[in-house]
Amino acid sequence: MRQFPQKPPAATGAAQAPQPLLERPALRPAGARQVLRDVGRPYLSNGLIGFIFTASGPIAVTLAIGTVAGLTQGQLASWVFGILFSGGAATVIMSLLYRQPLGFAWSIPGTVLLGPSLEHLSFPEVVGAFFTSGALILALGVTGVIRRIMDVVPMPIVMAMVAAVFLRFGTDIVVSTQANPGIAGPMVAAFVVLSAVPALGRVLPPILGTVLAGCFAVAVSGQFTPGEAGPFLAAPVFTAPEFTWAAQLELMVPLALTVLFVQNGQGTAVLRAANHRPxxxxxxxxxxxxxxxxxxxxxxxxxVTGPTNALLTSSGSRERQYTAAVAYGVLALACAALAPTLTRLMVATPTEFVLTLGGIAMLRALQHAFVTAFATTYTLGSLVTFVVTLSGIDLFNIHAAIWGLMVGCTISRLLERADYSEPRRQEPVDHP
Structure with a gap:
């Protein structure tokens, strides 16, 4: 087991230099030539899988929430354009700058939070909350308080939260195989064969083989059902915000907390577990x-999205994984303009195809989350975090993952004091 070199401790009595607010890249930003040297088939495959995963189920959730709320087709297409464009742009810029796979998307838990709110708030009021929550997230980032909070929470407890959130991806494989064996069965078989026979896996990466097997099964079964024709290109629509106390009190803080601690917390934990320094x-x-x-x-x-970053870092050399994120970001940017067409294609695909693909792609990340959470220290706090997060508790419109972290950390502090007296390994570690 190889660990990253630790910084030497500061001399006794000497003040430790404060960390800069903006973390500086450890390497020179990657240019076009560097990307072309580092890119390869596994990274392109991971980027493609990450994009398929992000642009299928999550978009379906977005469309479902927006449709129930009575949004127009133009508003829905604008929403999809915005999330794909911003996710792609942020991913490409950040991944090239830091030469790490830093995948951005949009908040699915935040989208789910909107469902009940859109029943009694107008869409302009909700958009007003989007603006203020974005400003609050930006302000908290500028203060530097987020990194200090993240550094206080032990990594096993964070990964227990990740394991609880990721668990449904594993169970989705079983449920989908039972519900639609004609689609899920060939995908599972392709993954097992390509993983069990390394010679085949080197020619066709297991995840890419899973995609191809699924596409073939969908085509043969005739379960691809495209809907009515619609606009080909997206036409972004600006919705004038309305700032009301009702919407701000209900949505601003929950949206900000969900982004900073549920979504970004997952993404940070996944990247650290993959030996990156986000x-x-x-x-x-x-x-x-x-x-x-x-x-x-x-x-x-x-x-920052946990599941997508888990897919982007699922294989290959750590130093070259940023190219998977670049591929993912470029695909997102290219498809942003085709948001209406992309949406129709994804919705026309059987649900079991998306669920099985996502579950298989997430298996290694789920395995590593459990190992990190329960293998060494803070195991009781990790278990409490896992159980509370898995329960789906929703108090004061705050996501269960936040409650899981708070309750798990509290129990761990009270009942696992010995673990806090030992030096913690917050730095990434390479596993054999």
């Missing part, structure tokens, strides 16, 4: 800035 403060600042951009398109907040 810039936590810059994450918060970028999330706030791109959330304001999203709000201009009538779209929910931008964030």
């Amino acid at each position: 810039p936590v403060n810059v994450f918060a600042i970028a999330s706030g800035a791109f959330s304001l951009l999203n709000a201009a398109f009538g779209a929910v907040s931008a964030c």
Whole structure:
């Protein structure tokens, strides 16, 4: 097991130099030549899978919430354009700058929060909350408080929260195989065969083989059902915000907390577990800035995404994984303009195809989350965090993952004091 070199401790009595607010890249930003040297088939495959995953189920959730709220087709297309454009732009810029796979998307828990609110709030009021929550995220990022909070929470407890959130991706494989064996069965079989026979896996990466097997099964089964024709290109729509106390009190703080601690917390934990050093403060600042951009398109907040980053870091050399994020970001930017067409294609695909693909792609990340959470220390706090997060408790419109972290950390502090007296390993560690 190889650990990253630790910084030497400061001399006794000497003041330790404060960390800069904006984390500086450890390497020179990657240019076009560097990307072409580092890119390869596994990274392109991971980027493609990450994009398929992000642009399928999450978009379906977005469309479902927006349709129930009575949004027009133009507003829905503008929403999809905004989240794809901001996610792609943020991912490409950040990944090239830090030469790490830093994948951005949009807040699905935040989108789900909007469902009940849109039943009694107008869409302009909700857009007003988008603007203020983006400003709050940006302000908290500028203060540097987010990194300090992240550094206080032990990594096993954070990964227990991640394991609880990711668990449904694993169970989705079983449920989908039972519900639609003609689609899920060939996908599972392709993944197992390509993983079990390394010679085949080197020619066709297992995840890419899973996609191809699924596409073939969908085509043969005749389960691809495109809807009515509609606009080909997106036409972004600006919705003038309305700032009301009712919407601000109900949505502003929950949206900001969801982005900073549920979404960005997952993304940070996944990247650290994959031996990267994500810039936590810059994450918060970028999330706030791109959330304001999203709000201009009538779209929910931008964030760092845990599942997508798990896919982008699922294989290959750590130093070259940023190219998977660049591929993902470029695909998102290219498809932003085709948002209406992309949406129709994704919705026409059987649900089991998306669920099985996402579950198989997330298996290694789920395995690592459980190992990190329960293998060494803070195991009771990790278990409490896992159970509370998995319960789906929703008090004061605040996501269960936040309650899981708070309750788990409290129990751990009270009952696992010995673990806090030992040096904690917050730095990434390479596993054999």
